[in-house]
Each structure stands twice: as C-alpha cells, then as structure tokens.
Amino acid sequence: MSSVVETVTDLVTPILDEHNFELVEVEFVKEGKSWFLRVFIDKEGGIDIEECALVSEQLSDKLDSIDTDPIPQAYFLEVSSPGAERPLKKEEDYQKALGQYINVSLYQNVDGEKQYQGFLKDLTEDELTLTVKIKTRTKDMVFDRKNIAKARFAIEF
Numbered sequence: 041m042s043s044v045v046e047t048v049t050d051l052v053t054p055i056l057d058e059h060n061f062e063l064v065e066v067e068f069v070k071e072g073k074s075w076f077l078r079v080f081i082d083k084e085g086g087i088d089i090e091e092c093a094l095v096s097e098q099l100s101d102k103l104d105s106i107d108t109d110p111i112p113q114a115y116f117l118e119v120s121s122p123g124a125e126r127p128l129k130k131e132e133d134y135q136k137a138l139g140q141y142i143n144v145s146l147y148q149n150v151d152g153e154k155q156y157q158g159f160l161k162d163l164t165e166d167e168l169t170l171t172v173k174i175k176t177r178t179k180d181m182v183f184d185r186k187n188i189a190k191a192r193f194a195i196e197f
Contacts, residue, residue: 044068044077047110051102052079055095061087064122065129068115075115080122087121095119128191134163143194144170146187156181157194 045066056063064080081087081095096119103110103117128134128142137160146154158172161180168183168191 079119092119141196145190
C-alpha cells in the first residue's frame with residue numbers, strides 16, 4: 041500500500057504544482073470489498089469541485105498511461121478537498137495552524153484524556169501548547185509532539 045501512495049504522490053505532484061495546488065494527503069484503503077485511492081488537495085482560499093475534477097482527470101490519464109499498472113486491483117479514485125477539519129500532517133500545516141482552533145488526539149492519556157481541543161498557542165520541535173477551555177476557565181496545556189497521534193483543524197462551538 042505504501043508503494044501505491046508513493047507512486048501516486050510522485051504522479052500527482054507535478055499536476056498540482058502546475059496549478060499551484062497543495063497535496064494534503066494520499067491514502068489507499070480498503071473499505072468493505074472496495075479499494076479507494078483518495079487524493080486530498082487544497083489551495084489558498086479553498087479548492088472547488090471543478091479543480092478536483094481537473095486533477096482527477098489528469099491523474100487518471102497518468103495512471104492509465106503507465107505500462108505496468110501500479111494498482112493491480114480495481115479501485116475508486118476520489119480527488120477532494122480535505123474539508124474544514126483538515127488534518128495537520130506537515131510542519132508547514134502546524135505553522136499555519138498557530139492561533140487556530142484545533143483537535144489533538146494522543147497516543148497516551150494526559151490528565152485522563154486522549155483528546156483535546158483548543159487554540160494552538162505555541163509550537164516547538166518537541167512540544168505543542170494548546171489553550172483549552174475547561175468548564176468556565178482556560179488553561180494552557182503542553183503536549184509532547186511524540187505523543188500526538190493525529191491533529192486537525194476543528195470547528196469551535
């Protein structure tokens with residue numbers, strides 16, 4: 041599966057560069073009996089459905105033109121926006137999220153919890169500081185970045 045992701049990443053990157061789009065993530069997953077190749081793209085101000093269709097068509101053509109099919113099984117190709125709750129994958133994503141409301145999922149409990157939401161206050165190579173709301177007060181919490189399983193933008197209610 042990782043070779044599929046690497047191959048697709050290599051194929052889609054020049055397409056995205058040509059249009060000034062950003063690659064957020066490529067995943068190749070089996071759900072039920074079907075395989076899905078999902079490519080999440082974005083750009084400043086957001087991506088629209090026509091842009092997703094353009095990338096899908098160009099990527100599909102590139103995949104079809106390869107002599108040895110990198111994906112031997114049948115699959116569905118989906119090119120889409122990562123949405124409002126976009127995952128934070130790269131260091132650049134974390135930098136863009138400074139001051140923003142995010143959700144952090146942890147590998148190990150901190151104060152009895154594995155999930156926190158708050159404003160990303162500070163970021164270093166080793167730690168992430170979130171300003172979280174606990175009942176009626178706010179508190180800065182520092183998390184070891186090695187303990188972060190997933191992070192994504194969140195919508196504050």
